[in-house]
Amino acid sequence: MREIVLDTETTGLDPLRGDRLVEIGCVELVNHMPTGQIYHCYLNPERDMPQEAFAVHGLSSEFLSDKPLFAVVADEFLTFIADAPLIIHNASFDIGFINAELGRLARVAIARERLVDTLLLARRKHPGVSNRLDDLCSRYAIDNSKRTKHGALLDAELLAEVYIDLIGARQSSLILAETHQAASGVSIDIGRRVRETPLEPRINEEDRAAHRAFVSSLGEKAIWQEFFGVTETAE
Numbered sequence: 457m458r459e460i461v462l463d464t465e466t467t468g469l470d471p472l473r474g475d476r477l478v479e480i481g482c483v484e485l486v487n488h489m490p491t492g493q494i495y496h497c498y499l500n501p502e503r504d505m506p507q508e509a510f511a512v513h514g515l516s517s518e519f520l521s522d523k524p525l526f527a528v529v530a531d532e533f534l535t536f537i538a539d540a541p542l543i544i545h546n547a548s549f550d551i552g553f554i555n556a557e558l559g560r561l562a563r564v565a566i567a568r569e570r571l572v573d574t575l576l577l578a579r580r581k582h583p584g585v586s587n588r589l590d591d592l593c594s595r596y597a598i599d600n601s602k603r604t605k606h607g608a609l610l611d612a613e614l615l616a617e618v619y620i621d622l623i624g625a626r627q628s629s630l631i632l633a634e635t636h637q638a639a640s641g642v643s644i645d646i647g648r649r650v651r652e653t654p655l656e657p658r659i660n661e662e663d664r665a666a667h668r669a670f671v672s673s674l675g676e677k678a679i680w681q682e683f684f685g686v687t688e689t690a691e
Contacts, residue, residue: 459485459572460536461543461619463611464550465513467501471556476501477526478515480554481608482536483616485543488625490616495536496609498523513606526557534563542566543619545589545611547573574615577622589614596621 461483468475482495498520505517544550547568555565578587582595589611593600598617603610620626671678 457487458538458540459488459543460540461485461612461616462537462550463544463608463615464553465515465606465608466553467503467509468506469549471553474503475553476503477553477557478505478520479513479608480529480533481610481612482533483609483612484536484540485616485619488620488623490613494609494612495533497529497533499526499529500524527561530558530561530563539570541572542570543572543574543615545573545615545618546575547571572619574619574622577619581622589618592618592622 463481464477465479466475466477477499478501479498480496484491484493498515500520500523502525505515505520510516542551551566551568551571558565574592575587578592585591590600590603592598593603593614596618598614598621600614603614
């Protein structure tokens with residue numbers, strides 16, 4: 457199953473009052489594991505940057521002045537997310553801005569049915585406490601030391617780890633395998649644990665003889681007769 461973890465940065469809090477997107481960051485998950493595939497872009501908002509927003513993400517009007525407009529990257533962005541579920545923290549905020557940008561281009565809005573809001577998931581799992589992204593990183597021992605300011609791609613990467621813990625997928629991914637495909641695409645040898653002393657077999661020769669006698673009573677066409685023929689030949 458393919459999922460996209462998504463985050464944005466903006467010029468403010470309300471797209472209906474002229475605030476715009478300035479950054480989009482996406483991380484691809486397949487079967488709840490990061491694949492290493494990302495989408496990231498900065499955007500020219502075609503307006504000034506309020507000091508309050510600059511204090512949050514540090515993206516100045518000067519830095520964004522030569523970045524592409526959303527209209528230029530819209531197709532590339534929509535191709536990357538395709539029809540995958542979108543994992544977003546406080547999803548109504550980010551999708552409101554994205555749909556506002558799509559609306560300016562007369563493009564179809566992203567359906568809210570596609571959204572998985574990790575803030576709502578966290579509130580159900582951890583009621584009565586703060587569930588900001590930083591709080592969840594601390595709760596799940598995820599290193600967020602590089603998050604000195606908000607950044608769409610970094611926050612999407614952190615949220616991907618939080619999401620895996622929130623839904624309990626990290627434990628289910630612990631499989632007995634000799635190699636693990638890292639997000640970078642490099643196969644890492646993690647080794648297979650082997651008992652120093654093999655366990656004694658639980659089936660003795662008496663059990664085997666009793667089973668052979670039982671199979672003999674089933675007739676010549678019993679499928680077990682074929683099995684015994686193969687194993688006896690191999691022996």
